[in-house]
Amino acid sequence: MSRVASDQDVDIDLGQLVRAVWARRLRILTITALGAAVAFAGAKIVSPQYRSETRVLIEPRAPAFANTQTNDASAGPLLDELNISSQVQILQSADLIKQVINNLKLYNLPEFDAAANGSALADILVALHLKKNPLENPPEERVIDAFTQRLQVYQVPGSRVIGITFTSKDPKLAASIPNAMAQVYLAIQSGAKLASNTEATRWLEPEIDNLRQKVSEAEKKVADYRTTHGLLQTNGTTTFTAQQLNDISVELTRVRTDRANAEARAQAVRNALSSGEASDTLGDIMSSQSIQRLKATESGLQSQISDLQTSLLNNHPRLKSLRAQLADIRTQIRQETQKILASIENETKVADLRAKELEQQSDTLQANSARAGEDAVGLNALEREANAQRQLLETYLVRYREAASRADRNSSPADARIVSKAIEQVDPYFPKVVPIVVVAAVATLIMSAIVIMLTELFSGRALRPVEASDVEDKVEEERQGDAAPVPAPKLAKPSMLTAAMDNDEEPEAESVKEAPADDNEFSVSSVASYLTDCRAPLAVSISPSGDNGSAATVALARVLADTGRRVILIDMTGSGYPSELMAENPEALGVTDLLCGEAAFGETIHGDRMSDAHLIPQGVSDVRQAMRGVDRLSLLLDALTSAYDIVIVECGAADVAGVSRLTRSKEIEIILSLPEIDEAAFVGLMQDFQSAGYERVVLMSGGEEAAMRSPARHAA
Structure with missing residues (x-):
């Protein structure tokens, strides 16, 4: 019975609680041992679960013949955190799981379709409509659900490594499924790149044929336009009209130079004739064969006259005859000089006529060149169109050759590789017998002590009444400690x-x-x-x-x-x-x-x-x-x-x-x-x-x- 009245103030007697627990220590230890034994038996009865893990590193990979610069450029998106999370979702996708299930034939294992062999308790719950009948779901969906319950895919923090963990009752199966998932994932990634290359080649083939036809038509239009408007090219950059105008300009300059040179030579000859100076220094006169012969004859006659003057008188017929011949020779030299002057003047006239003719031709070509400049605007537009089509064709050809070179599966490796394969585990992941027994024993010990304490409290044995004198002493102390009296109630x-x-x-x-x-x-x-x-x-x-x-x-x-x-x-x-x-x-x-x-x-x-x-x-x-x-x-x-x-x-x-x-x-x-x-x-x-x-x-x-x-x- 309780030692405290119902309307009496009470306090908890901690000493009584401790004494009650100590008095029942044997009972508590017995219950604790029983709880530990039950936990040990339960841990032994539960089927062991084994867990294995495969790790995959996400990194850019390319064929050995690929350009290093291209590989570095393609590595950018793979470093993104969202990309790694996306790869985790791909590993958990239903299509990949279905492929692994079909490859390993997991639908034949009872572990992945436990609903087909349901227990009596599950049947009772289904009959009472407390649980959904698992047989209502298709067998494939039940296998996928059982597979995903045992599967765990996660990203290793601070890295680009993805862990694939699977738990199963069979240690071999627990190791083979993560490895199979990694292989299927790599095959899907490689197949995606191969499909991308195949799709690229399939799309580029008709596009290249179409571009070739367009380039041919554009180049034909350029050639026809050149022919129609006379915009023929002599080399890669100059048209025929511009080349003609350039040649005529060069020729006109040369003719004008020759005319000026001829006029200067003629003027020199005139000056020599008018002044009676010696013309031996003039190049045109000295280059004449007739002048040279006459000069030689004149020199010979002068020598004879000089020789005879020493022995004959000036009126000697021989001297007179030689002087007459010398005068005739000089007359011939003068006449021949006049002929040379006339020839030089004729050259000047011819050069002048040639210059006028060239100037007329230059004016005509300049007019034609102006018209050709207007026609070149349309030609440039056609050439730009042809060049654009040609560059696009070359770009498509480069991409086509690159995609065609990667049409083989071995030439398109996945952007991931396995860094750690799952191995068959010897020790089960669950249950851990020793930790379970220790936790169960400690929990049973604590719960037993709590139950005994609550029993003592509810029975009143652990409650003690508060003495009135104690309360009055506390009130008196409060009154003495305050400046004003505080009422007790x-x-x-x-x-x-x-x-x-x-x-x-x-x-x-x-x-x-x-x-x-x-x-x-x-x-x-x-x-x-x-x-x-x-x-x-x-x-x-x-x-x-x-x-x-x-x-x-x-x-x-x-x-x-x-x-x-x-x-x-x-x-x-x-x-x-x-x-x-x-x-x-x-x-x-x-x-x-x-x-x-x-x-x-x-x-x-x-x-x-x-x-x-x-x-x-x-x-x-x-x-x-x-x-x-x-x-x-x-x-x-x-x-x-x-x-x-x-x-x-x-x-x-x-x-x-x-x-x-x-x-x-x-x-x-x-x-x-x-x-x-x-x-x-x-x-x-x-x-x-x-x-x-x-x-x-x-x-x-x-x-x-x-x-x-x-x-x-x-x-x-």
Whole structure:
């Protein structure tokens, strides 16, 4: 049986919990051993699972004859994180899984179609419609589902390596499936590149034929245009007309030079003839054979004359004859010089005529060249079109040769390679017998100890009552440590409840003797200090004894006002006694008038005639009609708490239901105003409020202060 009463405050006895566990240590150890044995048996019964892993490195790969620069360029996208994630999804694709299943004939293994050999428990669940019938799915889908449940594909963090892990009951199968998946993946990748090359060659063949025809037609148009417009080329860059114009210009320059040279030579001959100077220095004269013969004859005659003059007289017939011959020879030389001059002048005339003819031809060719420039615009357009078609054809031919060279499967390796193959495992991946047994033993030990502790707590053997003297000592210490006294009944005061229960068994004289000791502890000033210290914005006062309790509440408001707090009291009593004590005018507007809509909010607030406190009196309107709008009081209280330090609502002899209707919040101060302490009444009210969720309940006794400060009270 429990050692604690139902209404008594208790505490957990940790020593009793430890003693209870220690007393049942043999039972706990037995249960722990049994749990470890069950875990060991279960681990042995469960079929072992083996796991193997294959790792694939994603990297760009190309044939050995491929260009290194091309390989480097193609490696860019493979380094992207998204590309690696895409390869992981490809390895998990249904098409790849189906190909592996068909290659290894996994559909014949019971491990991949356990639904076909279902258990009795599974059949019961299906019959009760608690589980979907797996046989409703096609066999292929069931095999794929079982395969994907055992498969795990992931990217190794911080790398381009993809891990392929598979779990199976057969260690050989666990190793062969990842290797098979890697091989199928490489084949798919290589096949994709091969298909791309094959598709490229298939598409390029008709395109190349079409481009060849277009290039031929474009070049034919260029040739026809050249022929039609006379834009024949002598070399790669110059047309025939431009070449002719260039040749004529060169020839014209040469002819003009020859004419100037001939004119200079003729002028030299003329000057020699007119001045009688020797013409031996002139090249044209000295180059004449006739002149040379005449000059030789003249020289011979002069020699003879010189020889004969030494022996003969000047009038000798021989000398005369020789002089006559010499004069005739000189005449012939002069005549021959005249002929040479005439020949040179004829050359000048011929050169002049030739220059004029060449100038006419040049003018004609220049006009033709201008027309050819206009025709060259159309020719350039045709040549550009032909060049563009030719370049595109060459590009397609290069791509076609490259794609055709990679049409073989060995020439298109996959952009991945296996870096680690799965091997057959010796030790199973699951279950690990030793860790399972250790974890099961520790869990059983802890659960057994927890069950024993809970049993002790629920039975009450591990609970011990809290002594009233201990609580009173704690309250006394708090009162001595604070500057102002703090009332003991804050929240649910254990000492009051304990005293109430103890007084039921003690004689009545003892209860009466202890009552005066509590008067100072729950006085109006103590409650005022408590409200000031806790800074409570709203307090609801309940006066079960009627006007005497209401008078104590008025005294509380005046004490708070004397301490400098902004305080207002709302009279919600049926008698209106707080309004009688505080208001100057008995007919002042108040709560009932505000709720009935007959007064404004500011008109209902009045000052206390004996302190700085404020008052909202009861009012003069019908109470029943006003209570129909009592729900609006919560808005009124919210407005007042924002303007005043403390708002006190005096409800008279109200019950818990009335207070709950007044305010929605449970975090308020409930003051039980009992001028004379009645412990039974106080304990009953306190339990009612705590049951309703109001934990902050304070007892206030006394009322003589309000009677002493109220003239109306003395008159009564």
